[in-house]
Amino acid sequence: MERSKAGKLVQGVIAGLMGAAVLAFWFLVVDLAAGEPFRTPAMIAGALFGLDDLVTSPLLLGVFSLVHFGAFAIVGAGAALAIAQLERSPNLPFGFVVGFVLFNGVFFGSAAVTGIDVVGRLGWVEVLVGNLLAGIVLVNWLHLSGVARSVEWRDALKEGTVLREGLIAGVASGFVVATWFLVVDTxxxxxxxxxxxxxxxxxxxxxxxxEVEISLWLTAAYTPVHYAIFIPIGILAAAIAQQAERQPPILIGAILLFVAFEAFALGIIAVAAEFLLGPLAWWNIALGNLAGVLTIVGYLWKKHPRLVESLGTDRIETPA
Known part of the structure; x- marks a missing residue:
């Protein structure tokens, strides 16, 4: 049954609250394993409110919980309105997208508001895993509640064209990015x-x-990792292009995926290797990734003429 806009917003808020609960439970488990219950909310609350000492008072934790759940309710409502534009959308990929956006929101948001690397203090692996879990739960609830219908990407991936196009697009984009870095480095x-x-x-x-030395051995060792990142992205993009020929609004998801990928690439380097941000420069990374994405888009643009034709109509903005 088609839900009204208000109904979708309500389900979005519920989805956001569920995501917030999952993230809170995840960090409770992490804190208990470390022998410091409620360390994470106390640390984030202290950073937000400018407290130097780690305080776990019920009042502080209660206020932070209101902020935490309120922020996720807003995210859930926004995700519901975005996903509702699609006739069908994939649970897991969209869950990862939302999780990546949340992760980078925590990283860049905390740095902008407090000037403190909250992600670095908590551990980037713990923060990333927690936000991915929250994103997956949030998006799955939106599908279960009828805000959007899910699509089985396995059906699309079974068709050889998706794997072939994805492999070519991924290798080509990885090569372009590697060439970009080589040109800039040279x-x-x-x-x-x-x-x-x-x-x-x-x-x-x-x-x-x-500790960094220019080495052809390190370059050769890193190269397979480099392409192992871009090939799955190419396959996912090819699957999106094929689905978008039938359902143009799904391109909204592709745009979200690109934004998440850009932010995630910068965020991972900033967290895992902050000392490289100066030498590599954020614009260098961003432009390299942009060149890679444009390579994928350009290749798939030629392979899917029906998708190009649909962009000339208003179908992309027509909700299901």
Whole structure:
């Protein structure tokens, strides 16, 4: 049954509250495992309210809980309105998108509001996993409540064209990004610095710029990881393009995926290897990823003429 806009907003708020509860429970488990119950909300609340000491008073935790659940209610309502524009949408990919957006919201939001690296203090793995779980629960509730119908991406992936197009798009985009970094590194007089630096962080555990040495071995070791990132993105983009030929509004999800990917790439480097943000420069990473995304879009644009034709109509803005 088609829900009204108010009904979708209500379900969105419920979904947001469920996501907030999952995230709160996740960090309660993490804190209990560390022998410090309620450490996470106390730390974040202290950062928000400018407290130097770690305080776990019921009043402080209660106020923070209101902020926490209120923020997720807003996110859930926004996600409901966005997903409702789609006739069908994939549970897991959209859940990851929302989770990535939440993760980067925590990272960049906390830095902007408090000037404190909250993610670094809590642990980026714990924050990322918690927000991914919250995003998946949030999106799945929106599907279960009838705000949007889910689509089985396995059906699309069974068709050989998706895997073939995705593989080509992923390899091509990875090559373009690698070439971009090579050009920038060479222009700055240090060819292969970027893959060497990322390889040093990944394989040698480098935590300082002095520990990074330009090495063809590190470059070669990092290269498979580089393409292992871009090939799944290419396959997902190919599946989205195929579905969007039948349901143009699903392109809204593709845009969200791109924004999440850009923010996630910057966020991961900022958290895992903050010392590289200066030498690599955020604009260098952002432009490289943009070039990779444009490569995928350009290739799939030529492969899906019906999708191009649909963009000339108003079907993309027509809700199901």
């Amino acid at each position: 222009f700055q007089g240090r060819p292969f610095f970027t893959p060497s630096a990322l390889g040093a962080v990944l394989f040698d555990g480098a935590t300082d710029l002095a």
